[in-house]
Amino acid sequence: MSILWSESQKKRLGELGAKNEQMIIEFDTLKERDSEFKKIEKVLAREGRSRLEEYRKMTKRPPICELETKLINALNNIGFVQVTTPVLLSKGLLEKMTIDDNHTLFSQVFWVDGGKCLRPMLAPNLYYILKDLVRIWEMPVRIFEIGSCFRKESQGSEHLSEFTMLNLVEWGTADEDREKRIEELAKVVMKTVGIEGYHLERTSSVVYGDTVDVMLCDTELGSSAMGPHFLDEKWGMTGPWIGIGFGLERLLMAKEGGRNIHSMGKSITYLNGVRLNI
CATH class of the missing domain: 3.30.930.10 (Bira Bifunctional Protein; Domain 2)
Structure with missing residues (x-):
């Protein structure tokens, strides 16, 4: 049986702006899922920091x-x-x-x-x-x-x-x-x-x-x-x-x-x- 993201993982990925394809990944084991979650979370956090830095430098409006x-x-x-x-x-x-x-x-x-x-x-x-x-x-x-x-x-x-x-x-x-x-x-x-x-x-x-x-x-x-x-x-x-x-x-x-x-x-x-x- 395929393993999906936990509810807490799904919520966190949604908060970080994960793409649709990242939200529907299926896994064979819990270890594989949790390892992939940490990788995606790290990438999305890095992308978020980059967007915030760009926002700061450009003095943009919301x-x-x-x-x-x-x-x-x-x-x-x-x-x-x-x-x-x-x-x-x-x-x-x-x-x-x-x-x-x-x-x-x-x-x-x-x-x-x-x-x-x-x-x-x-x-x-x-x-x-x-x-x-x-x-x-x-x-x-x-x-x-x-x-x-x-x-x-x-x-x-x-x-x-x-x-x-x-x-x-x-x-x-x-x-x-x-x-x-x-x-x-x-x-x-x-x-x-x-x-x-x-x-x-x-x-x-x-x-x-x-x-x-x-x-x-x-x-x-x-x-x-x-x-x-x-x-x-x-x-x-x-x-x-x-x-x-x-x-x-x-x-x-x-x-x-x-x-x-x-x-x-x-x-x-x-x-x-x-x-x-x-």
């Missing part, structure tokens, strides 16, 4: 910060305006998104004192801003935000408790152009990140209902919705619109071919994607 700048520039160039909103949300704003005490997502929200929570999504704040901007500005109104969101569900190598979202909304898109516009804006983001071979897939969301997801193989990189939508009336709004949300850490993981999303985001144990306990 990849997620560089990606954020690229996305801001790309969206500004096609007429989108950046907004920034508070991280704390009131319970009432979440209820307008149908997330009440009985909702599936309610238990995944980080609640703080006074009926407030750390935002699990950017949408409530964007709705709040849009209800005034569509009154002040000519159509279409194009805005986006990039910022931290928080969910307790986030466990494992593909999820984070704190993650970075890009949400972009175009309010006033002509009804007949909505699906085409989703394709165009997804292409802008994917080109900016440097990801090819993605596709769009129809699915559903517990908040938005029918959605169109941006997929790379079986991995969801982004999710889009369009209106008029049943949520709009809760904000006193009407009219056609489209919106797309992307997780930046997941985009980076897809771009780099990584296995561990924790190395892509805000961290005190990783720098430039390199585990620091090497």
